[in-house]
Amino acid sequence: MKTVGRNRMGIAILYIFLSIAALVAVFPLIWIILSSFKSPGEMSSHPLAFFPKNFTWVYYDRVLNNLHFFKNIKNSLLVSLATTLISIVISALAAYGIVRFFPNAGKKMTKLLITTYMFPPILLAVPYSIIIVKMGLVNTWTGLIITYLSFSIPYAIWMLTGFFQTVPLEIEEAARVDGAGKMRVFIQVVLPIVSPGIVATAIYTFINSWNEFLFALLLINSSAKMPISVALYSLNGSEILDWGEMMAASVIVILPSIVFFMLIQKKIAGGLADGSVK
């Protein structure tokens, strides 16, 4: 009986701990949502009031109609999707090539690849800002996508080799005996097996491109071409009205991400634990 009682105490403490942790994790989100609906007077006179007294849509109206935020969201979507698509195609081919055709040299290659992860973005920023200018790609999505491939492809190859290693050779052999070509085996037999891994890798790539800030700051300066991260940066909090706009813009950016994250959270976790660690 005594141990049961102690166990219950322990479980209660765990729930209390998790509740506090969850409160700290969630509070900022709740706070920016509530703030984005408060009138400027309310924000400055009652900084501790929780719920807005008079709901206002004024900041959302300003952000969407005066600052044309949807355009920036569209830019971000375009750049991130293109980066993800190109990265996945190139990395899936490479990961499969490494696993199937160069199993021994491949191990060393992937180890070398992961060292590129330690290249500081700021180190690449110097040559990129010079090269992209020389190529005349400043203020273009092409220029931005090229630089995003630099960090997404090595990581994607690294994650994907882990998944491709789980495909049994016998299945491919069987397909080959049936007369399928190498490319067909890859597309029709291997890819469906590793599709969960591909989805996880694609999500990772997409999120990293969506959140990228430094290269976008250096390579895009026309507001019509800016991705959302840099467009948000151009807002500044010098007046209370600006803070309202910043909160509304933040909510617009963060809500879809959070829904997306909740849907895919198990997949990303699987990415690191199932794929690359083995």
Place this chain on the structure above:
Amino acid sequence: MRTISEKYKKINKTGLLFILPAVLIVVLLLIYPIFSSIYFSFTSKHLIKTRIDWVWLDNFKFVLTNPDFYVAFYNSIKWTGLSIVGQLLIGFATALALNKIPKYSGFFRILLIIPWAFPAIVIAFTWKWIFNDVYGFMPNLLTAIGMTNQNINFFADPNFVFGTVVFINIWFGSPLFMVNILSALKTIPSEQYEAAFMDGASAWQSFWSITIRHIRGVIGLLLVLRTIWIFNNFDLLYLITGGGPSNLTMTLPIFAFKVGWGMKQLGVASAITVILLLFLLGICLLFFKLLTKWERDDR
């Protein structure tokens, strides 16, 4: 096995075609830029001026005799070390708790994961708003409950600014540790705990010899990746404090950015980033040695 590998040796040409696009990308987008950065670090490359001179080690001399560089270096290590320890502790503790509780673990998990979805710019806006010295929730709360006489300016007060940014980084980074440690915890076969219990092992003993042993590979990998990531991270600190007040939160990436694009000295900025890379290479070699040793021990 031999026959299969021989068969595949013949078709290595196809193999090359599979990896060729990736090799091209890596060479053009990583190898070549790295070498051009190293080259620029020996030159007087300027952001706008076209004239460029070979200056030998002048940039490195300038950097290594600059007190700001050492401030930034020290801050980088402090920022990375404190953040990573905090993220690991919180992530590990929440993962263990989620794994242990009988009910609602899915619900808590979803709430705890939310900070991970925040892009750096939104993290900056959100916390700058919460900690705003005039309208912010936190300083006003502390004053209202009588802990402070007047609102603290968390991002300007030298006593608080570093702790505040580290706290924000821990808030942001813990979910990644939690999620990955939790999925590693789930792969531990429960029979091992039962067997240990039968053998009379205490809870503490089975925690060390079963739990930690099983997940230390994942933890090691997370530590390597996140240490590099935090050390290299530019946007979070740049967007929250910009390195200030008076260089108190200036890390090496921000220092390089200010020299390269503020002072327009791209050559000097290259020298800083090359030093940064060398330092990271050293740290990673150490980490990888440790990881391979663990892998060997597990066999």
